[in-house]
Amino acid sequence: MNDYQKVKTSKLVFKGEKRKKPKEKKKKHKKRKKDEEQIRKEKEFAEDMNAHGGWWKTSQIEEFKGTIAIEMGKHTYISAMDNGFFTVGAPRDEGDGPDLPEQLTCVVISDSKVAFKTGFGKYLSIDRNNKVVGISDAISSKEQWEPVFEEGKLALMASNGCFINCNDEGDIVATSRSAGSEELVQVRSISERKSNEDDDGIPVEEKTAKTSKDCELNYVRKFQSWQDHKLRITKEDTSNLDSAKEGGKLHEELLNRRAKMKSDRYCM
Numbered sequence: 001m002n003d004y005q006k007v008k009t010s011k012l013v014f015k016g017e018k019r020k021k022p023k024e025k026k027k028k029h030k031k032r033k034k035d036e037e038q039i040r041k042e043k044e045f046a047e048d049m050n051a052h053g054g055w056w057k058t059s060q061i062e063e064f065k066g067t068i069a070i071e072m073g074k075h076t077y078i079s080a081m082d083n084g085f086f087t088v089g090a091p092r093d094e095g096d097g098p099d100l101p102e103q104l105t106c107v108v109i110s111d112s113k114v115a116f117k118t119g120f121g122k123y124l125s126i127d128r129n130n131k132v133v134g135i136s137d138a139i140s141s142k143e144q145w146e147p148v149f150e151e152g153k154l155a156l157m158a159s160n161g162c163f164i165n166c167n168d169e170g171d172i173v174a175t176s177r178s179a180g181s182e183e184l185v186q187v188r189s190i191s192e193r194k195s196n197e198d199d200d201g202i203p204v205e206e207k208t209a210k211t212s213k214d215c216e217l218n219y220v221r222k223f224q225s226w227q228d229h230k231l232r233i234t235k236e237d238t239s240n241l242d243s244a245k246e247g248g249k250l251h252e253e254l255l256n257r258r259a260k261m262k263s264d265r266y267c268m
Contacts, residue, residue, distance in 0.1 A: 053097025
């Protein structure tokens with residue numbers, strides 16, 4: 001073999017012509033795999049929604065707005081009774097949604113608390129026996145509920161710090177300090193679903209903030225309530241906000257800082 005044959009040949013590139021880059025097969029494979037996974041999830045979501053009469057499963061507190069139903073078990077929903085108490089309604093057929101007594105209106109109070117209102121115009125709370133009742137005309141601390149998400153599962157905590165479940169008598173009560181299988185629920189919505197495209201789950205108050213101070217200011221504007229409409233922000237150092245964010249407790253720390261100013265309409 002002569003020296004000319006040992007030289008590796010390649011396609012001629014003329015002047016002004018750009019050399020084509022080799023195809024990135026691995027990246028395309030990963031993208032295709034990601035697209036397939038997304039299609040699978042959307043298909044499962046659509047099938048689940050159709051099985052519940054168009055009522056879709058929420059996955060974050062921001063999706064609770066409007067008309068919702070609390071599913072406890074499979075195709076069974078928490079239902080309001082005429083006496084103000086709640087029970088679990090009869091199982092619904094595949095493809096059917098909740099009945100009218102099982103439909104509630106949800107009000108998002110803060111980034112961690114919500115309130116539920118029945119078709120009778122009464123808000124849900126708990127009585128002295130820890131039974132869930134719908135007899136309140138307004139929202140106080142007793143009418144505030146905390147949705148607790150963990151690994152895709154959901155439980156609802158009442159104002160007494162206990163999770164709701166259904167007791168042996170068929171009453172909806174809040175008596176469990178921990179969330180087991182009996183306390184797991186699904187909050188389903190019939191409202192128009194916001195597209196998840198380009199949605200990273202980060203609240204707009206945090207997404208538009210350049211610093212921790214800006215973030216706090218955004219949340220103060222959202223939740224603060226003063227008659228003179230003047231913002232009041234704590235003068236404490238914001239360095240603890242950065243550490244709270246890293247530890248996943250940013251919202252809790254922001255709420256504590258707003259509570260110290262006694263200016264938040266939802267800080268009790």
